[in-house]
Amino acid sequence: MNEENCESQSGFRAIPSIDSILSLNGITNLFDQFPRLLVKEVVKEVVEEMRKEIKEGIKNDILQEEIISIVKRKLNNSRLKRAINGTGVILHTNLGRAILSKKVTSRVVEILSHYSNLEFDLSTGERGKRTSYVESLLRKLTGAEDSYVVNNNAGAVLLMLSALAKGKEVIVSRGELVEIGGSFRVPEVMSQSGASMIEVGTTNKTRLSDYEKAITSNTTALMKVHTSNYRIVGFTEGVPLKDLVDLAHRYNLAVFEDLGSGLLQDYGIPLLKEEPTIIDSIKSGVDVVSFSGDKLLGGPQCGIILGKKEYLEKIKKHPLARALRVDKISLISLEATLEIYFIGDKVLDELPVLRLLTLKVEDLRKRGEIILDRIGENKKRLSLKEGFSTVGGGSLPTSKIPTILLSIELKSGEGVHNLSQTFRESEPPLVGIVEEERFLIDLRTVLSDEDEELVRILKVAL
Numbered sequence: 159m160n161e162e163n164c165e166s167q168s169g170f171r172a173i174p175s176i177d178s179i180l181s182l183n184g185i186t187n188l189f190d191q192f193p194r195l196l197v198k199e200v201v202k203e204v205v206e207e208m209r210k211e212i213k214e215g216i217k218n219d220i221l222q223e224e225i226i227s228i229v230k231r232k233l234n235n236s237r238l239k240r241a242i243n244g245t246g247v248i249l250h251t252n253l254g255r256a257i258l259s260k261k262v263t264s265r266v267v268e269i270l271s272h273y274s275n276l277e278f279d280l281s282t283g284e285r286g287k288r289t290s291y292v293e294s295l296l297r298k299l300t301g302a303e304d305s306y307v308v309n310n311n312a313g314a315v316l317l318m319l320s321a322l323a324k325g326k327e328v329i330v331s332r333g334e335l336v337e338i339g340g341s342f343r344v345p346e347v348m349s350q351s352g353a354s355m356i357e358v359g360t361t362n363k364t365r366l367s368d369y370e371k372a373i374t375s376n377t378t379a380l381m382k383v384h385t386s387n388y389r390i391v392g393f394t395e396g397v398p399l400k401d402l403v404d405l406a407h408r409y410n411l412a413v414f415e416d417l418g419s420g421l422l423q424d425y426g427i428p429l430l431k432e433e434p435t436i437i438d439s440i441k442s443g444v445d446v447v448s449f450s451g452d453k454l455l456g457g458p459q460c461g462i463i464l465g466k467k468e469y470l471e472k473i474k475k476h477p478l479a480r481a482l483r484v485d486k487i488s489l490i491s492l493e494a495t496l497e498i499y500f501i502g503d504k505v506l507d508e509l510p511v512l513r514l515l516t517l518k519v520e521d522l523r524k525r526g527e528i529i530l531d532r533i534g535e536n537k538k539r540l541s542l543k544e545g546f547s548t549v550g551g552g553s554l555p556t557s558k559i560p561t562i563l564l565s566i567e568l569k570s571g572e573g574v575h576n577l578s579q580t581f582r583e584s585e586p587p588l589v590g591i592v593e594e595e596r597f598l599i600d601l602r603t604v605l606s607d608e609d610e611e612l613v614r615i616l617k618v619a620l
């Protein structure tokens with residue numbers, strides 16, 4: 159059978175040509191928002207998929223409207239855009255982790271749309287260092303002697319080990335061989351850096367004597383990795399950082415720490431008390447510590463390395479330091495975020511991550527009631543429920559924060575996954591919690607200035 163016959167028999171005639179599709183109104187409207195060539199490519203892809211479906215007998219007719227709507231959806235769903243987080247996970251890695259305050263983003267916009275003194279010393283008129291201001295902020299806030307900022311914490315750990323432990327042994331507890339989402343694994347980073355990892359202890363128990371017994375003439379450091387995204391509970395024992403530092407320094411070794419989530423201090427908030435803090439690490443005498451900028455620190459994606467001058471100098475000279483250095487967008491955001499920390503207790507209101515973490519249940523309930531009132535007729539399907547938010551982003555994995563959930567009961571015959579998809583594809587997208595019988599929206603992570611939009615989205619979808 160030749161191709162032509164095949165086409166007419168299986169309905170290929172029903173598919174309009176690519177050019178005719180590209181001239182349809184629904185498609186030409188997209189040219190304002192998306193590159194024409196990209197639209198064309200997506201149209202081709204969609205038509206190709208439809209051809210296949212016809213061939214396989216899944217479909218026998220194709221409507222122009224269907225092509226337009228699939229192309230639109232594909233394009234709309236693929237580009238980066240803001241979203242409403244109804245999941246209750248404050249540092250949601252898939253939804254962008256920490257959000258920045260408007261104070262921070264307005265600085266970014268202002269500086270990025272102009273030239274700047276990124277690497278220019280305004281006092282001398284000579285070449286300057288991009289990180290000198292951020293380094294002075296970090297020293298003041300944390301008490302560390304010196305610092306360096308890179309692209310993310312994975313890069314920070316790699317740089318720290320490459321610069322300070324290549325060809326040497328680093329001793330780590332078997333209870334701390336962490337894997338972070340996106341394939342960051344302590345043993346693999348260690349081997350990539352050229353350091354040899356010496357594992358000691360067991361999964362649940364590691365004692366100071368285990369570290370001490372493993373020290374050889376080739377040991378250069380003891381390393382502590384914060385088990386940020388899991389907890390080993392029950393019959394457990396670990397070594398406090400302070401004891402590790404005392405042991406290491408007795409043997410003239412260094413202590414490295416991958417602190418992961420990067421909480422500056424606990425602010426007397428009970429929830430945060432079980433999370434190790436940057437300030438405590440420095441106080442304990444750690445030689446080098448690294449953490450993420452966009453977890454509990456509440457800043458942009460970056461990796462921050464703090465520690466003693468002698469080690470930081472080596473880190474800054476390593477070739478990877480240049481390859482991994484922080485970009486200017488993150489640097490501006492980090493400077494502005496760190497400045498917020500200097501305003502004292504008000505930091506809990508000004509820094510979105512800490513603000514969301516400490517929102518009171520009574521206030522969430524009040525917001526929920528106002529939202530329900532505004533919904534109108536479809537209110538019957540909605541109710542407020544008590545539940546728990548989580549910190550997420552590999553921080554405080556066992557902590558649950560009481561919250562208020564907006565619960566949407568399903569209509570008979572309605573699938574929760576369809577409802578969830580409708581919300582995901584609303585403008586802006588709303589991501590919530592899917593349960594068997596209902597769809598839930600945690601109001602803690604819905605920003606208060608998004609309530610209006612939430613009402614609009616709910617009205618349309620219900």
Ligand SMILES: *Cc1c(COP(=O)(O)O)cnc(C)c1O
Nearest residue numbers: 310311312338386418419450552
């Ligand atoms: C999150 C985390 C990392 C990775 O940090 P990124 O900034 O995502 O690269 C590494 N180690 C620990 C312990 C972490 O929690």
